[in-house]
Amino acid sequence: MRVELARRNGAVHFVATTESGRQVALDGAPSIGGENLGARPMELVLAALGGCSAIDVVGILARQRQPFDDLRVTVDGERDPAATPSLFRSIHVHFDVAGVCEEAKVARAVALSMETYCSVARLLEPTATITHSYAVHAASGTASAPAAQ
Numbered sequence: 070m071r072v073e074l075a076r077r078n079g080a081v082h083f084v085a086t087t088e089s090g091r092q093v094a095l096d097g098a099p100s101i102g103g104e105n106l107g108a109r110p111m112e113l114v115l116a117a118l119g120g121c122s123a124i125d126v127v128g129i130l131a132r133q134r135q136p137f138d139d140l141r142v143t144v145d146g147e148r149d150p151a152a153t154p155s156l157f158r159s160i161h162v163h164f165d166v167a168g169v170c171e172e173a174k175v176a177r178a179v180a181l182s183m184e185t186y187c188s189v190a191r192l193l194e195p196t197a198t199i200t201h202s203y204a205v206h207a208a209s210g211t212a213s214a215p216a217a218q
Contacts, residue, residue: 082106111148114193115160119144121189122162122201125182130170133178137168146197157197164203172205179203 074083074095081097082104094107103109108116119142130137146160162183166175183190183201190199 077106078104080104111146111155111157114157114189115144115146118160118187118189118193118199119162122164122179122182122187125186126164126166126178129178129181130166130174133171133174135168135170135174135178137166137170139165139167141165141167157193160193160197160199162199162201164201165206166203167206169207170205175203175205 071088072085074085076083077094080102083095084107085093085095087093093113095110095113096105096107097103098109099105123140123142127140141164143163143165144160145163146157148155149158164175164179179201183199193199
């Protein structure tokens with residue numbers, strides 16, 4: 070797997086091109102010369118965690134024959150501002166599933182992803198405490214109580 074980065078200005082704006090041909094803009098914080106022209110690298114780490122686990126959950130729910138209309142994942146991370154490098158020390162991943170799903174099967178899908186299958190979570194575990202929760206929303210917009218792990 071390969072990703073190439075090309076600098077786009079005289080500061081710290083880059084465009085990453087992935088092996089599959091997709092592009093992602095990156096930039097640093099204004100405090101280090103960034104111009105908010107792209108996502109910050111550590112934001113992309115959280116996006117990678119959310120994307121990795123979301124892909125797992127979609128696949129697991131499909132194998133469980135659980136119909137759902139939508140899946141939204143929110144990832145919150147807290148970094149250690151006093152440390153260099155400033156690594157994530159805690160991360161929480163919340164899954165909102167909309168549709169007619171059995172709550173126990175959603176719980177199982179989320180747990181399997183976050184505790185077994187998600188490669189990005191495995192990479193982050195040595196330095197960050199990772200927790201997760203979920204909510205199942207019926208078609209009417211009502212939700213079951215969020216379950217935390």
